[in-house]
Amino acid sequence: xxxxxxxxxxxxxPWVPAAAETVVLRTxxxxxxxxxxxxxxxxxxxxxxxxxxFELVSRGEKQVALKASDGRWLAPHPRDGRTPxxxxxxxxxxxxxxxxxxxxxxxxxxxxxxxxxxxxVFDPGAKPNAKRDSPQTSTEKSGQSPKPxxxxxxxCPRPLPSVLQTIVPGVVNRLSDEELAGKQYDKSWxxxxxxxxxxxxxxxxxxLQLKRQHLYAVVEESSVQAxxxxxxxxxxxxxxxxxxxxxxKQGVILLAVEARLPxxxxxxxKMLNVGSASTNYFATVHLYAVAEVPVRQTKxxxxxxxPVLKRLDLALSDLKLSNDVLHALRGPIERTINGELxxxxxxIRGQAGKSLAKALSSKDVKIPLxxxxxxx
Numbered sequence: 001x002x003x004x005x006x007x008x009x010x011x012x013x014p015w016v017p018a019a020a021e022t023v024v025l026r027t028x029x030x031x032x033x034x035x036x037x038x039x040x041x042x043x044x045x046x047x048x049x050x051x052x053x054f055e056l057v058s059r060g061e062k063q064v065a066l067k068a069s070d071g072r073w074l075a076p077h078p079r080d081g082r083t084p085x086x087x088x089x090x091x092x093x094x095x096x097x098x099x100x101x102x103x104x105x106x107x108x109x110x111x112x113x114x115x116x117x118x119x120x121v122f123d124p125g126a127k128p129n130a131k132r133d134s135p136q137t138s139t140e141k142s143g144q145s146p147k148p149x150x151x152x153x154x155x156c157p158r159p160l161p162s163v164l165q166t167i168v169p170g171v172v173n174r175l176s177d178e179e180l181a182g183k184q185y186d187k188s189w190x191x192x193x194x195x196x197x198x199x200x201x202x203x204x205x206x207x208l209q210l211k212r213q214h215l216y217a218v219v220e221e222s223s224v225q226a227x228x229x230x231x232x233x234x235x236x237x238x239x240x241x242x243x244x245x246x247x248x249k250q251g252v253i254l255l256a257v258e259a260r261l262p263x264x265x266x267x268x269x270k271m272l273n274v275g276s277a278s279t280n281y282f283a284t285v286h287l288y289a290v291a292e293v294p295v296r297q298t299k300x301x302x303x304x305x306x307p308v309l310k311r312l313d314l315a316l317s318d319l320k321l322s323n324d325v326l327h328a329l330r331g332p333i334e335r336t337i338n339g340e341l342x343x344x345x346x347x348i349r350g351q352a353g354k355s356l357a358k359a360l361s362s363k364d365v366k367i368p369l370x371x372x373x374x375x376x
Contacts, residue, residue: 020055020067024048024242026153027122030292030310033152035068039086041122046290046310047238047256048157056154057093063114064101065093073097074111074120081116102146107153107244110146123149155242155252161372164365165239168255171359176232176259179355185265187340188223219272222336226265229282233260241295241373251373253293253304255356261285267333280322283337287348288313291356295373302373307356309349314341 025033031043032052045052054074055067066074071089075097076082087097099111099120111120159165194217201211238256262284270276289312294305316338321330341348359365 020057021156021245023054023056023066023245024052024155024157025054025122026155026242028148028153030290033084033122035070035072035086039072041074041084041086047254048240053157059093059098062100062102063098065097065099066111067093074099076113076116076118076120081113082118082121084111084120084122104146104151106250107155108151109154109245110150111152119146119150121149122152154245156245158241158243160239160241160253161368164368164372165236167364167368168239168359169234169236171362171364172234172236172257172355173232175355175358176234176261177228179351180228180232180261182227184225184227186223186225188221191220191222193218193220221268221270221272223268224265224337224340225267226263226337228261229264230262234258251295251297253295253360253369255291255293257287257289257291257352257356259287259289261287267336269332269336277333279333281319281333281337282322283319284317285341286313286315286317287352289352291353293356293360297373302370304360307353307360309353312345312349312352314345314348316341 025041027033027043029043030046032045032048033041034044034051035054036042036051050069053069057065057067059065068074068086072086073090073093075085075087077085090097096115098114100114102110102112102119104110112118113120194214196212196214198210199213201209203209235258236255237258238254240254242252242254244250262282264280264282266278266280268276268278290310291307292310293307296303296305316334319330319334319337321333360369
């Protein structure tokens with residue numbers, strides 16, 4: 001049952017004119033809540049867009065309403081009074097859609113429903129118990145501290161200045177080229193696959209006895225060499241500063257990074273007693289990452305924590321082989337290279353984090369970034 005039917009019965013509170021704040025709501029794993037068409041809120045992405053953006057409207061002292069970008073309002077579901085859902089796009093909020101905003105830890109807040117008295121449960125893995133947490137049996141008091149499942153991080157998103165959005169990719173490109181130029185990656189490995197079946201092996205004592213019959217064994221050997229074949233191309237399609245609300249001094253720099261790395265090398269694939277292939281190749285490695293840099297401001301001083309990658313996607317494209325005869329083995333060769341990319345994900349994460357840390361600590365980036373943050 002959707003919220004709409006029950007919400008129509010609520011009394012509309014007098015409207016309190018106030019400047020609304022643009023905010024995003026982020027879960028503990030770094031995903032942002034999205035306003036879905038089915039009236040639910042779900043954590044779907046590490047980079048907020050229009051559907052992840054809300055208006056936080058003041059309704060008096062410590063009381064707020066939250067409006068999605070399409071005009072719908074945050075509300076407790078009438079089934080349990082605790083699950084967050086969305087109403088229709090009403091022009092004004094009601095008592096049902098009004099909450100007491102309670103601070104809870106660093107950049108964390110809880111939404112206490114005025115209609116039911118209980119706090120919204122944002123963690124989908126900790127859904128409220130219908131009997132224990134129903135509106136009729138809720139005994140929560142206003143002073144009770146919210147639990148982790150009832151807490152959501154609240155930030156005001158602000159785009160970084162355009163000068164920084166231009167400088168940062170350039171610095172990362174330069175650092176990546178310096179780090180990778182002239183370096184070759186070499187890796188070899190061997191994999192043995194055995195196949196056997198169970199066949200009848202009856203005895204007088206055990207007429208149903210089975211034994212394992214060996215069918216075959218396949219030994220595969222592979223080696224990959226790779227090096228940078230030109231300049232890296234790094235773009236930053238999203239560069240935001242997620243500012244803590246006015247009473248908070250902690251924020252997050254959020255960067256979405258896209259990179260194209262042209263590579264060349266040699267790959268060898270051998271299946272013992274069957275055949276082998278060896279060829280030079282050219283390809284493009286595509287990288288997409290979402291990184292965050294926690295920021296803390298104390299007494300006019302701004303400090304940065306090391307970057308943390310919240311998401312990393314790697315893919316190979318435009319594979320070209322120097323030996324046309326070997327295109328029949330293109331599939332195994334491509335799987336070999338993609339498998340090696342996956343096996344090196346932790347190493348690539350670490351390297352990407354170091355490159356971003358170096359970029360943010362360079363004078364070209366740090367000076368304008370500190371100037372921007374100190375003006376907030």
